[in-house]
Amino acid sequence: MSERTLARLSRWPLRRQLVAGIVMLLVVATAVIGVVTVAVQRHTVLDRVDDQLETVLEAQRSAVEDEAQEIPRMRARSVVVIEADGVEEVAELTDESGVVSPLSDAERHQLLDGAGREPYAETVQLSDHGSYRVTSAALGGGGQVVVGQSLSEVDQTIRDMTLSFTVVGLLGVTLAALGGRWIIRLGLRPLERLARTASQVSQTPLAEGTVSMPSRVQDQDTSPGTEVGQVGAALNRMLDHVEDAIGRRQSSEDQLRRFIADAGHELRTPLAAISAHAQLMERRRTEMPEELGHSSQRIRSESQRMGLLVEDLLLLARLDSGVPLAEEPVELARILVDVSADAQLTAPGHQWHIDLPEGAADLTVRGDAARLHQVVSNLVNNAKDHTPEGTSVILRLRADRADAVEVTVEDDGPGIPEELQPRIFDRFVRGDGARSRGDAEAGQGNTGLGMAICAAIVHAHRGTIRCESRPGRTRFVIRLPAAPHSAGPAASARG
Ligand SMILES: Nc1ncnc2c1ncn2[C@@H]1O[C@H](COP(=O)(O)OP(=O)(O)O)[C@@H](O)[C@H]1O
Numbered sequence: 440m441s442e443r444t445l446a447r448l449s450r451w452p453l454r455r456q457l458v459a460g461i462v463m464l465l466v467v468a469t470a471v472i473g474v475v476t477v478a479v480q481r482h483t484v485l486d487r488v489d490d491q492l493e494t495v496l497e498a499q500r501s502a503v504e505d506e507a508q509e510i511p512r513m514r515a516r517s518v519v520v521i522e523a524d525g526v527e528e529v530a531e532l533t534d535e536s537g538v539v540s541p542l543s544d545a546e547r548h549q550l551l552d553g554a555g556r557e558p559y560a561e562t563v564q565l566s567d568h569g570s571y572r573v574t575s576a577a578l579g580g581g582g583q584v585v586v587g588q589s590l591s592e593v594d595q596t597i598r599d600m601t602l603s604f605t606v607v608g609l610l611g612v613t614l615a616a617l618g619g620r621w622i623i624r625l626g627l628r629p630l631e632r633l634a635r636t637a638s639q640v641s642q643t644p645l646a647e648g649t650v651s652m653p654s655r656v657q658d659q660d661t662s663p664g665t666e667v668g669q670v671g672a673a674l675n676r677m678l679d680h681v682e683d684a685i686g687r688r689q690s691s692e693d694q695l696r697r698f699i700a701d702a703g704h705e706l707r708t709p710l711a712a713i714s715a716h717a718q719l720m721e722r723r724r725t726e727m728p729e730e731l732g733h734s735s736q737r738i739r740s741e742s743q744r745m746g747l748l749v750e751d752l753l754l755l756a757r758l759d760s761g762v763p764l765a766e767e768p769v770e771l772a773r774i775l776v777d778v779s780a781d782a783q784l785t786a787p788g789h790q791w792h793i794d795l796p797e798g799a800a801d802l803t804v805r806g807d808a809a810r811l812h813q814v815v816s817n818l819v820n821n822a823k824d825h826t827p828e829g830t831s832v833i834l835r836l837r838a839d840r841a842d843a844v845e846v847t848v849e850d851d852g853p854g855i856p857e858e859l860q861p862r863i864f865d866r867f868v869r870g871d872g873a874r875s876r877g878d879a880e881a882g883q884g885n886t887g888l889g890m891a892i893c894a895a896i897v898h899a900h901r902g903t904i905r906c907e908s909r910p911g912r913t914r915f916v917i918r919l920p921a922a923p924h925s926a927g928p929a930a931s932a933r934g
């Protein structure tokens with residue numbers, strides 16, 4: 440079998456492979472048994488014919504040699520040839536009904552040449568009369584006698600036997616194949632149940648959250664006495680381990696989150712105190728040397744930055760822990776207008792545009808207005824902080840089909856560094872420019888958590904956020920599921 444055929448066969452389901460294997464073996468075994476049986480049977484029958492021939496030959500010879508004796512009558516379907524000095528030559532065939540007819544010269548010669556010498560017999564094919572078993576003996580006074588017996592009956596018997604063997608064999612193989620299929624199907628059923636359990640497990644998301652394995656292999660498929668049972672028991676043990684490991688992972692994650700939340704809370708108070716004292720010092724800046732004044736200003740700005748960082752961390756920890764957000768109708772157009780108005784005030788050097796569709800007021804989503812406001816404002820702050828003055832920024836709102844709303848923030852600034860793009864929504868990912876600008880007033884809120892917070896909030900609203908950026912065009916697209924009642928107007932506003 441070629442390698443390709445083998446590879447194709449191995450892709451068959453196990454059940455079909457087993458049935459095909461069984462059928463193939465049965466066919467080979469039946470064929471071997473049949474061929475051997477028929478050959479042995481033919482040999483036995485020929486032996487019997489040869490024994491009879493021997494007797495007939497003996498009778499003919501003694502009749503020829505002893506002239507007083509009458510030549511015995513031949514049996515049906517036999518031939519006799521006698522060639523001896525002083526005796527009339529005989530070359531006759533007796534057919535199945537006892538009618539005697541002379542043999543042709545050619546047939547006589549065939550018999551004389553082909554006959555086995557006593558005690559052996561040979562099979563000779565007579566052109567018009569089929570095959571004969573033929574033996575001969577030399578006569579005392581010279582010459583020889585040849586007798587033969589037709590094999591037509593033997594051949595018929597062997598043909599019948601072969602036919603019945605083939606029919607019975609095919610029937611047997613068919614029955615065995617059907618029975619085998621049934622038994623194999625029965626035997627493989629536990630394996631199929633195992634496969635079902637395994638595929639259920641494979642569809643369970645294990646990466647995050649509290650995970651409970653959906654199912655275990657049933658008790659009937661875990662008995663250690665069977666191979667499938669051993670696999671089933673091993674699978675259950677493995678599932679226990681995995682569940683245990685995931686549980687521990689989850690609890691350590693929870694612990695870490697609680698720790699961050701607690702640390703954040705604890706840091707708030709001292710940070711506020713530092714900030715307040717720094718402000719106090721700054722108010723009396725004129726009274727101190729310039730160097731100290733600068734330091735106090737740095738203390739104030741850095742403590743404010745740290746305060747923002749702590750707030751961002753706290754917010755992320757809260758979003759991670761899956762605390763449910765508010766579920767109120769949120770008018771996105773209002774958020775865009777507010778954020779854009781704020782931006783116009785805080786960054787008048789940029790060109791701010793807003794693009795709302797007709798009936799924008801009807802484009803609502805269900806969620807937490809304050810958090811969604813934060814998403815848009817983080818994006819707008821980035822467009823402000825990471826682009827030079829004169830950059831034009833456009834905020835766009837669109838209904839996307841009937842069931843989603845899309846918010847886009849696009850700028851024509853220098854773009855996000857390419858190596859940053861795949862990780863842009865990860866925590867503490869920020870460009871070198873943003874890092875070094877950490878102390879400038881413009882970069883005040885740049886903690887490297889802005890995009891991570893956007894992604895977490897959008898995901899908590901069952902939405903998606905994506906980023907496309909190249910020099911001259913940076914685009915953030917947020918898709919949120921539309922609130923049910925906003926679907927109609929949203930669709931019509933579009934058309
Ligand atoms: N509109 C933009 N244009 C250029 N770079 C951007 C833009 N938005 C984000 N970035 C890059 O992505 C980084 C990550 O953004 P973000 O998570 O908000 O952190 P950061 O606190 O630095 O703003 C930024 O530091 C900046 O390098």
Ligand SMILES: [Mg+2]
Pocket residue numbers: 817820821884885886887889890
């Ligand atoms: Mg930012």
